[in-house]
Amino acid sequence: MGRISCLQQLDFEPLPHQIDTAWKVLYPMGGRAILADEVGLGKTIEAGIVLKELQFRGQLNKVLILAPKNLTGQWAHEMRTKFGFPCWVNKREYGWNWHPFVVTSIDLAKRSPHADIIRAIEYDVVIVDEAHRLKNPRSSNYAFVSSIKTKHLLLLTATPVQNDLKELFHLVDLLRPGYFGSFADFQSAFLAGKREPKNPKELQDVLTGVLIRHHRSECAIKLPNRHVHLLPLDLTEPEQALYDAVVDFLRNEFRRRKEMKKSTLGLLTLLREVCSSSFAALGTIESMGLEELIPLAEQIRQNAKAQVVTDFLQHSKEKVIIFTEYFQTLDYLAMHLQALRIPVLVYHGGLGRWTRAMTQHEFQKSDIPVLISTESGGEGINLQFCHQVINYDLPWNPMRLEQRIGRVHRLGQKHDVHVYNLSTRGTIEEHMLDLLQEKIQMFTQTVGFIERLIYSQKSSEKLETHALEYLLDIQAKINQEKAKTKPPSEVSSSFQPVSPPLFLL
Known part of the structure; x- marks a missing residue:
C-alpha cells in the first residue's frame, strides 16, 4: 500500500498515531471511518492530515465539516492555521456552492433551504464532529447526514457507543450501509443483551475495518496521571x-x-x-x-x-x-x-x-x-x-x-x-x-x-x-x-485538593 506524502507541507510535526490514523483511513478503510481516539489525542489533526493528503493528490475540491455550533470557529481556525485551507464558516444560502471548504453547524445545515442545496452537491469529503449525536436513526441529524452525497466520510467521536450496542450498529451502518448486514444479523452475531456483547473479541476485530481508536498509553505521548x-x-x-x-x-x-x-x-x-x-x-x-x-x-x-x-x-x-x-x-x-x-x-x-x-x-x-x-x-x-x-x-x-x-x-x-x-x-x-x-x-x-x-x-x-x-x-x-440501623456518625464534609484521596480508582 501507499504512504502519506503531504507531511513535508505541514508547519508542524504530527504525532505518530495521528499519521497512522490518516494512513488507515485512506488505505485499508477507503476514506470512510470512525475516528474514536480518546478525548485530547487530536482527532481534528488526524482529519486534517487526511484532507491534506487528498489535496496533495489533487483529489480535494469540495469539503463540508459539520460540527456543534460552538465548535465551528475552532474547526475553521485549526484548518486555516495548521493546514492552510481556505476554511469558511457558512451561514448563508449562497455559501454552499461558492466556497470549496465549508464549516457549519449541523443544526443550521439540516434546515430548509440549506439542506436541499447541500443534498444537491457532490462532496469529496464530509466530516462530522461529535458524531455520537447521530446514534438515533430516527433523528433529523441522522437522516440529513445519510442523505449527503460524498465519496469520503469521517465520523469523529471519542464515544461511539454510550447507552447500548444498538447505537454502535446504527453509527457503523450510516458510515458503511450493510457492513453488519441487518440489525437482526448484528443482534444474532454479536449481542448477548442490550449492553452485553456476544464474542467481544470477534466484535472488536470486525470493528477494526471501520473504527480507529488510540488510547493514551498506546501513543508516543505521556500525559500526566x-x-x-x-x-x-x-x-x-x-x-x-x-x-x-x-x-x-x-x-x-x-x-x-x-x-x-x-x-x-x-x-x-x-x-x-x-x-x-x-x-x-x-x-x-x-x-x-x-x-x-x-x-x-x-x-x-x-x-x-x-x-x-x-x-x-x-x-x-x-x-x-x-x-x-x-x-x-x-x-x-x-x-x-x-x-x-x-x-x-x-x-x-x-x-x-x-x-x-x-x-x-x-x-x-x-x-x-x-x-x-x-x-x-x-x-x-x-x-x-x-x-x-x-x-x-x-x-x-x-x-x-x-x-x-x-x-x-x-x-x-x-x-x-x-x-x-x-x-x-x-x-x-x-x-x-x-x-x-x-x-x-x-x-x-x-x-x-x-x-x-x-x-x-x-x-x-x-x-x-x-x-x-x-x-x-x-x-x-x-x-x-x-x-x-442507627444514623452514621458525622463525617466532615470538607476536603482539600492536596490531601490523600478519599476513594481512589
Missing part, C-alpha cells in the same frame, strides 16, 4: 425532606402512569434534578403543579454539595472547573460563591460564540479561579491549563463524564489531573454508579479501554428494567436499611 476521587456526602435535613417527598410522589405517579401506559420520561428528569440541587428541581416541580412540594423546595437556601465545594475552593490555590448538567444549579452555585467573595466565570449553551471564547480566554489569563460549566462545556472547550475538575452532579451517561474530564486531561496538560465526583449518600445518585459501571464495561468490551471515570467497583446488578422503576425499587431498599 488521572486521579479520580469519589466524595460521598449527606444531604441537609431540608434537602432530605424534599428528596423523600419527591421519591414518594414519583413512586405513586410511576405506578399510575404505567397502568395508564403513559410516558414516565418527565418523572426520570425530576429524579435526576433533585439529586443535582433543589434549585434544579424547583422549576420542574412548579411546571408539574406539585403544590405540596413547592414549599419544601423554596425553603432550602443552602445545598450540602455547595458547602463541600466552598470548603474545597477556600483551600485550593489552583484553578478549578465545576461541571453540572443544570443551568439552575449553575446559577445558584455562581451566586452562592460570589456572595462569599469567590470570583467565578460561567459557561453554558446560552452564550454566543464570541462570549464563550472570551470566557475561556479570561479563565486562562485572569486570576479568577473558578469556571462553572453546564454540559455544553463538555464538548470542544480546551482547558489543559487547569488540572482540577469537580463533577457537581454525575451525568447518567459515562461518556459525557469522559467528555468533561477530557477538557483538561489532554495534550498540553503538564500536571496530574484530579477529578472529584460528588455523590449524595442514601439516594439513587449513589446507586446510579452501578449503571455507569455497566455502561463502561459495555464500552470496553466493544470499542476499547477508557480511563477511570468513577471508582473501582463492579456492577452489582444487571439493569435490564426501566431505569426509573429500578431506581425507585433501590430507594425503597435504602429506606428499609435506614430504618434498621
Whole structure:
C-alpha cells in the first residue's frame, strides 16, 4: 500500500498515531471511518492530515465539516492555521456552492433551504464532529447526514457507543450501509443483551475495518496521571425532606402512569434534578403543579454539595472547573460563591460564540479561579491549563463524564489531573454508579479501554428494567436499611485538593 506524502507541507510535526490514523483511513478503510481516539489525542489533526493528503493528490475540491455550533470557529481556525485551507464558516444560502471548504453547524445545515442545496452537491469529503449525536436513526441529524452525497466520510467521536450496542450498529451502518448486514444479523452475531456483547473479541476485530481508536498509553505521548476521587456526602435535613417527598410522589405517579401506559420520561428528569440541587428541581416541580412540594423546595437556601465545594475552593490555590448538567444549579452555585467573595466565570449553551471564547480566554489569563460549566462545556472547550475538575452532579451517561474530564486531561496538560465526583449518600445518585459501571464495561468490551471515570467497583446488578422503576425499587431498599440501623456518625464534609484521596480508582 501507499504512504502519506503531504507531511513535508505541514508547519508542524504530527504525532505518530495521528499519521497512522490518516494512513488507515485512506488505505485499508477507503476514506470512510470512525475516528474514536480518546478525548485530547487530536482527532481534528488526524482529519486534517487526511484532507491534506487528498489535496496533495489533487483529489480535494469540495469539503463540508459539520460540527456543534460552538465548535465551528475552532474547526475553521485549526484548518486555516495548521493546514492552510481556505476554511469558511457558512451561514448563508449562497455559501454552499461558492466556497470549496465549508464549516457549519449541523443544526443550521439540516434546515430548509440549506439542506436541499447541500443534498444537491457532490462532496469529496464530509466530516462530522461529535458524531455520537447521530446514534438515533430516527433523528433529523441522522437522516440529513445519510442523505449527503460524498465519496469520503469521517465520523469523529471519542464515544461511539454510550447507552447500548444498538447505537454502535446504527453509527457503523450510516458510515458503511450493510457492513453488519441487518440489525437482526448484528443482534444474532454479536449481542448477548442490550449492553452485553456476544464474542467481544470477534466484535472488536470486525470493528477494526471501520473504527480507529488510540488510547493514551498506546501513543508516543505521556500525559500526566488521572486521579479520580469519589466524595460521598449527606444531604441537609431540608434537602432530605424534599428528596423523600419527591421519591414518594414519583413512586405513586410511576405506578399510575404505567397502568395508564403513559410516558414516565418527565418523572426520570425530576429524579435526576433533585439529586443535582433543589434549585434544579424547583422549576420542574412548579411546571408539574406539585403544590405540596413547592414549599419544601423554596425553603432550602443552602445545598450540602455547595458547602463541600466552598470548603474545597477556600483551600485550593489552583484553578478549578465545576461541571453540572443544570443551568439552575449553575446559577445558584455562581451566586452562592460570589456572595462569599469567590470570583467565578460561567459557561453554558446560552452564550454566543464570541462570549464563550472570551470566557475561556479570561479563565486562562485572569486570576479568577473558578469556571462553572453546564454540559455544553463538555464538548470542544480546551482547558489543559487547569488540572482540577469537580463533577457537581454525575451525568447518567459515562461518556459525557469522559467528555468533561477530557477538557483538561489532554495534550498540553503538564500536571496530574484530579477529578472529584460528588455523590449524595442514601439516594439513587449513589446507586446510579452501578449503571455507569455497566455502561463502561459495555464500552470496553466493544470499542476499547477508557480511563477511570468513577471508582473501582463492579456492577452489582444487571439493569435490564426501566431505569426509573429500578431506581425507585433501590430507594425503597435504602429506606428499609435506614430504618434498621442507627444514623452514621458525622463525617466532615470538607476536603482539600492536596490531601490523600478519599476513594481512589
